[in-house]
Amino acid sequence: MREDVAGDVPPPPTPLSRGEGERSGCGTPPSGQLLQVRGLTKHFLITGGPAGVRTIGQVRAVEDVSFGVAAGETLALVGESGCGKSTTGRMLLRLTEPTSGSVQFAGEDLLALSHRALQRRRRQMQIVSQDPYASLSPRQAVEDIVAEPLDVYRLYASRAARRERVVELLRLVGLDASHLRRRPFEFSGGQRQRIAIARAIAPEPRMIVADEPVSALDVSIRSQVVNLMQDLQERLGVAYLFISHDLAVVRHIAHRIAVMYLGRLVELAECDALFDAPHHPYTQALLSAVPAPDPERKRTRIILRGDVPSPARVPSGCHFHPRCPIAQQICRESIPPLRQQPDGRSVACHFATAFPIPV
Ligand code: SF4
Numbered sequence: 001m002r003e004d005v006a007g008d009v010p011p012p013p014t015p016l017s018r019g020e021g022e023r024s025g026c027g028t029p030p031s032g033q034l035l036q037v038r039g040l041t042k043h044f045l046i047t048g049g050p051a052g053v054r055t056i057g058q059v060r061a062v063e064d065v066s067f068g069v070a071a072g073e074t075l076a077l078v079g080e081s082g083c084g085k086s087t088t089g090r091m092l093l094r095l096t097e098p099t100s101g102s103v104q105f106a107g108e109d110l111l112a113l114s115h116r117a118l119q120r121r122r123r124q125m126q127i128v129s130q131d132p133y134a135s136l137s138p139r140q141a142v143e144d145i146v147a148e149p150l151d152v153y154r155l156y157a158s159r160a161a162r163r164e165r166v167v168e169l170l171r172l173v174g175l176d177a178s179h180l181r182r183r184p185f186e187f188s189g190g191q192r193q194r195i196a197i198a199r200a201i202a203p204e205p206r207m208i209v210a211d212e213p214v215s216a217l218d219v220s221i222r223s224q225v226v227n228l229m230q231d232l233q234e235r236l237g238v239a240y241l242f243i244s245h246d247l248a249v250v251r252h253i254a255h256r257i258a259v260m261y262l263g264r265l266v267e268l269a270e271c272d273a274l275f276d277a278p279h280h281p282y283t284q285a286l287l288s289a290v291p292a293p294d295p296e297r298k299r300t301r302i303i304l305r306g307d308v309p310s311p312a313r314v315p316s317g318c319h320f321h322p323r324c325p326i327a328q329q330i331c332r333e334s335i336p337p338l339r340q341q342p343d344g345r346s347v348a349c350h351f352a353t354a355f356p357i358p359v
Contacts, residue, residue: 033070037101037103039064040064040103041064044061059311075255076256078243080245086211089241092209093209095127123204129196129213130215136184136195141183142175150165166198172201174228175191190217201238209241210240211243254271256268256271264338266282266320266338267346269345273345281320285304308323326351336350
């Protein structure tokens, strides 16, 4: 990692940056549904046999996932590595084709769109991926990288207007015109992610799928990029599906949080409600590992037994039952549906309210 040509925290032209911990994403989520996902499922076939073409099994990467995202909202999708978060995000953009389910975006069924119509729709739905080193072409100058969506959707009238728009976008992410002709290798990880974000907001999307956008960055730089994303949301009204395994980061940016375990959503709640009183035993275990901001309120660490099972051999009934400290016979036999609770959250557990574990 190169640290760095112009410093990782270039002085922004407008008051974009805030100090770490100055604000939290937890709060009332905006209303007005933009994205509606229903029963989204992805099974990858495992092939084998002498010719390598016989189906010998399937990986149940994502199973019957449903959620909505409001305009201007940040919904965080959290869970351990391999739980299906990224596959879910990719299916929203049809970068991975779902096995079944539906994705409505701004009232339009994305899974029914032709390739050409989908290309047009993708202008409103962009992606920022985890690795700022792999996601930017090393041969292109920053100007051309950021202008890529402008070129694809022909969003300028002249070369001068193109450059003017790129400079405007660079300023929005805390870079400037002096960076236009530089190449990605000249920047640090944080700056590269700023460039990737500038490219993502270039076509003025209504939603961005941010797939672990800060997990490859140094800890000291993560909050700067998260603050930048929050500021851009306030200015542009863009919604985020923020995919992360880092609950501390998620707490800073999310309005609501959806927790995934082995391909299924197990709990979906507003950020404060989830952190204050997680209902699902898996959420309770995840949060028990996050230091409580209030030192008076010590959490008891919950250590789960065993490892996450392979998605090629998911357990019967509740996927979590082999590791759940309160599992009963019914948990081995019956899949708990994601049910709405009286406080508005949704939980997939037969005993979500019957056996709360104190944290
Ligand atoms: Fe645990 Fe049963 Fe709830 Fe699954 S359904 S989380 S096994 S109590």
